[in-house]
Amino acid sequence: MVTQGHSAEAMRAWSLRQDLYAQLRTNPADIFRTQTAFADDNVCVCIDGRVKGKKNCAGAGILMTPLERMEYYRNARIGGIMSHEDCGAAGLAYKRDFGHAPASSEVLNDWAKFETRRMAEEAGVDYLGHVTPEMMHCGKHAELATFFVAARLPFSAHHAGIPLDGFVVSEGFYPNPDYGTTELGVTLSIAFGQHGMGHNEFFSKDRPYLVVGVGDPYRDSHRGEALYSKLDRAVLEAIEAGYVPTREHVEVHVVDVPLDIHARYALLDVVSA
Numbered sequence: 001m002v003t004q005g006h007s008a009e010a011m012r013a014w015s016l017r018q019d020l021y022a023q024l025r026t027n028p029a030d031i032f033r034t035q036t037a038f039a040d041d042n043v044c045v046c047i048d049g050r051v052k053g054k055k056n057c058a059g060a061g062i063l064m065t066p067l068e069r070m071e072y073y074r075n076a077r078i079g080g081i082m083s084h085e086d087c088g089a090a091g092l093a094y095k096r097d098f099g100h101a102p103a104s105s106e107v108l109n110d111w112a113k114f115e116t117r118r119m120a121e122e123a124g125v126d127y128l129g130h131v132t133p134e135m136m137h138c139g140k141h142a143e144l145a146t147f148f149v150a151a152r153l154p155f156s157a158h159h160a161g162i163p164l165d166g167f168v169v170s171e172g173f174y175p176n177p178d179y180g181t182t183e184l185g186v187t188l189s190i191a192f193g194q195h196g197m198g199h200n201e202f203f204s205k206d207r208p209y210l211v212v213g214v215g216d217p218y219r220d221s222h223r224g225e226a227l228y229s230k231l232d233r234a235v236l237e238a239i240e241a242g243y244v245p246t247r248e249h250v251e252v253h254v255v256d257v258p259l260d261i262h263a264r265y266a267l268l269d270v271v272s273a
């Protein structure tokens with residue numbers, strides 16, 4: 001087993017979850033067994049696997065344009081948003097707005113709080129505060145998977161009876177059809193980067209990182225083979241960008257939402273197609 005270079009905390013997370021990882025890999029449709037994973041809530045948090053939430057986009061929308069953000073909040077019926085400690089997406093947004101990286105993590109965290117509050121006011125939703133390290137599921141990044149939820153469904157890996165650390169991208173609510181794969185790329189860059197489990201060759205052909213597409217049974221463009229190709233393309237782009245070593249380091253699965261769960265939990269009256 002590879003242990004060198006990984007924090008004790010991350011390795012503890014792995015040893016607790018390797019059975020769940022194996023289970024998810026063999027039978028990804030198991031995520032539908034625990035339906036509490038899909039019960040609605042109206043809070044939007046980051047895609048970061050350390051933060052618990054059911055409607056997720058990078059930095060609670062910090063990388064979207066103001067218009068996209070408002071449309072996303074409306075589509076996903078968001079009532080409130082939260083910032084969190086050491087948010088990678090907030091770091092990218094900081095660079096975008098100031099032209100350089102934040103001088104310290106204190107500067108980044110203060111700005112993330114300020115900016116998320118401003119985004120909330122602008123969009124007419126509540127700012128529900130900052131997720132501190134004590135409130136986080138795991139202090140270090142220990143994600144083994146990205147759940148790419150293409151259905152218009154609230155989803156939480158933490159509530160799915162598979163407390164496997166994973167990023168969650170709530171793509172089904174995004175107004176821009178190309179934006180979801182950008183966020184998937186962000187999750188791969190973190191998972192394989194120096195803060196993620198993937199550095200020092202943790203992931204391999206035999207122990208690949210998992211990308212699980214959760215397909216919308218009623219939209220052909222968001223399910224089955226179409227969804228698989230979209231995710232496969234995003235992985236190839238992440239290889240080109242130098243985040244992921246080879247295609248064999250990532251295993252892509254697609255599971256379409258069963259009709260009964262879709263009927264019970266999906267939010268259908270969204271504005272965009």
Ligand SMILES: [Zn+2]
Pocket residue numbers: 046047048058059084086087088089090
């Ligand atoms: Zn974040």
